[in-house]
Amino acid sequence: MLALNRRHRYELFQGQEQLLDEVPRSGWAHFRFAKSKGFGGRHRHRSSYEIRYVESGQLLTLVDEQEVETNAGEVLILFPGQNHSGAGPNSAVAHCECYWLELPLAQVRHHRTGVIDTAGLARKFAEIDRQVFPVSVESSRFFRQIIE
Numbered sequence: 001m002l003a004l005n006r007r008h009r010y011e012l013f014q015g016q017e018q019l020l021d022e023v024p025r026s027g028w029a030h031f032r033f034a035k036s037k038g039f040g041g042r043h044r045h046r047s048s049y050e051i052r053y054v055e056s057g058q059l060l061t062l063v064d065e066q067e068v069e070t071n072a073g074e075v076l077i078l079f080p081g082q083n084h085s086g087a088g089p090n091s092a093v094a095h096c097e098c099y100w101l102e103l104p105l106a107q108v109r110h111h112r113t114g115v116i117d118t119a120g121l122a123r124k125f126a127e128i129d130r131q132v133f134p135v136s137v138e139s140s141r142f143f144r145q146i147i148e
Contacts, residue, residue, distance in 0.1 A: 019146055024048075026101040026146060031057070042085040048104040049125060050078040053135065053143045057096025061085070068131060072096075075135045077128060099143035
């Protein structure tokens, strides 16, 4: 799905358009102008992590009633069960480009290799004590390669 208008572009890959077997939903968004009054309905993922990478600009995300700021070159990790949405009703999203993916960390069935046990990776994610942190240039390439 691709939505285009003067203010932003948005792509979502899921179902038949799913890009990787292990990633049921991924996407990309580019906000050319500030967007106020929030976007993206409030929701949560019961058994998946959502990872957001900000390529440029700034993204404000409402996470469990608290605004979390993610700047260019940073990743935001949303944990299973956390309520989240785009910026809150009194916020504005600055010009930004971001990528995201939903990562279930239970056993994942891969069509070529069978079942992949992700329990070790889930334990590593559970040890993370903050939600926003800077990442390397390679991370930017990784997200672009998934989407492109």
